[in-house]
Amino acid sequence: MASWSKQRALWIHRYNKYTHIVGKFRSFVWKYIYLRWLKYKAGNRPLVAIILSEQMGDIIACEPVVREVRQRHPDAYLIWLVRKQYVELVKYHPDLDNYLVEKCPSERVYLLRTGIFDTVYNMHISHRKCKYCPEDPINPTADQIDLTFDNYYNRGDLLYMFSQAAGLPALTADPKMYIPEKVRQRVSSLNISEAPIVIHCQSSHVMRDWPPENWNRLVRWLLDTYPYPVIEVGLESVITEKHPGFRNLCGQLSLLETAEVIRQSHLFIGIDSGPAHMANATGATSILLLGQLFDFVDYLPYSGRYKRGEDITILNNFGHPCSELPYGWVQEAAAQRLGQPKLV
Known part of the structure; x- marks a missing residue:
């Protein structure tokens, strides 16, 4: 049975791999034709590519690159x-003319080899490969x-x-997000209470996370102590606390x-993640909760306001992962930010 399971997993992997590779070449051909059409439509305007296809926090943090490239x-x-x-993160940027959805890093390699872009x-960073494709x-x-991982x-x-990896000067500007009115109207229709405390508890990497029991304890204390509602955002909730002031x-x-x-x-109270960049x-x-990440002990991924220390409390028990950040530190930081508790 174990041997059959391994064989089945192997064939599923092979099917996914070759299906992906065939789809990649189809996508590459379509995109190349589309880019040729764009160059024709653009006339004498050079076609300039900005490439940072993932992750969420990286794209948000590097928004000032668009403004710098537009000036150039x-x-x-x-x-x-x-x-x-x-796509949402770049779709409404006023200095962009368009965006192109990248299927995988290997497809990008083929597009760049064509020389279709006048400037890139x-x-x-090098060597971020697709799990199915051989191109590096x-x-x-x-x-x-x-600059390496x-x-x-x-x-x-x-x-x-x-x-700097893009060949630009080392930029330090404040990142911006461009939120269209239709998105603001959709959020308004959710009838969110005014000025809530928003929390984000779970990242894409367990080493960045703080224990769920600490989050639940913190939410319970916030709701018992202050008049602000608490909203959790993200993909999956870790809050199990039942309270009319909490919304998932x-x-x-x-x-x-x-x-x-x-x-x-x-x-906003959260761990090092995309919503923190938002x-x-x-x-x-x-209030941001940081900790040791692999061999990185004293690091700060944020530029602009947060790098200057404006409107931010960063908690880091240096040399320890975020999971070992003392609960009392976070509660004290919240009390300092929120001020005098409501009268009981």
């Missing part, structure tokens, strides 16, 4: 290559400054690092809707 190429047709799940600003994406500019968090915040919106919001809820918050880019006051 005021007449260019500016297009951002991005994965499908992150590639923010990716290389960024010579990142290699030239010795082993040292990138020791070199500065995300914008500072990735702007996990898995119910788009990326920009999540950003709008955070923008409206009285206080808080930085939307002007929210925040």
Whole structure:
């Protein structure tokens, strides 16, 4: 039975692999034709690519790159290559002319080899491969400054690092998010209480997370102590506390809707994650919980306001993972941000 299960898993992997590879080449051909048509339609305007296809926090943090590139190429047709799940983050940027959905890093390799783009600003570090494809994406500019996955968090915040990987000066600007009115109206229809405390408890990597029991304890204390409602955002909820002042919106919001809820918050409390970058880019006051991540001990991925220490309390028990951050530190930081508790 075990042997059959292994054989079945192997054939499923092979089917997924070759289906992906065939789909990649079809997608590449279609995109190349589409880009040729764009160049024809753009006339004398150069076709300029900005490449940072993932992750959510990286894309939000590197928004100032668009403004920098637009200043350098005021007449260019500016297009951002991005994965499908992150399109919202670039779709409404006023300095972009378009975006192109990237199927996988290997497809990007083939597109760049065609020379279809007149200028390319590639923010990716080398060797972030597709799990199915043999091609190894290389960024010579990142290699030239010795920027690797082993040292990138020791070199500065995300914008500072990735702007240099793209061949730009080390940028330090405040990131922005562009939330259209239709998204604000959708959030308004949710009838969210004014100025809530918004929390985000679970990231894409367990090493960034704080224990669920601590989150539940914190939410219970916040609701018992202050008049503000508490809203949880993200993909999956960790809060089990039952209270009329708590609202779970996990898995119910788009990326920009999540950003709008955070923008409206009285206080955002979260771990190092995409929503924390949203808080930085939307002007929210925040408490962020950090800890050792692999070999990175003293790191700060945020530029702009949070790097300057404005409207932010960063908690980091250096040398320990976020899971070991003392509960009392977070409660004390919240009390300092929220002020005098309500009278009982």
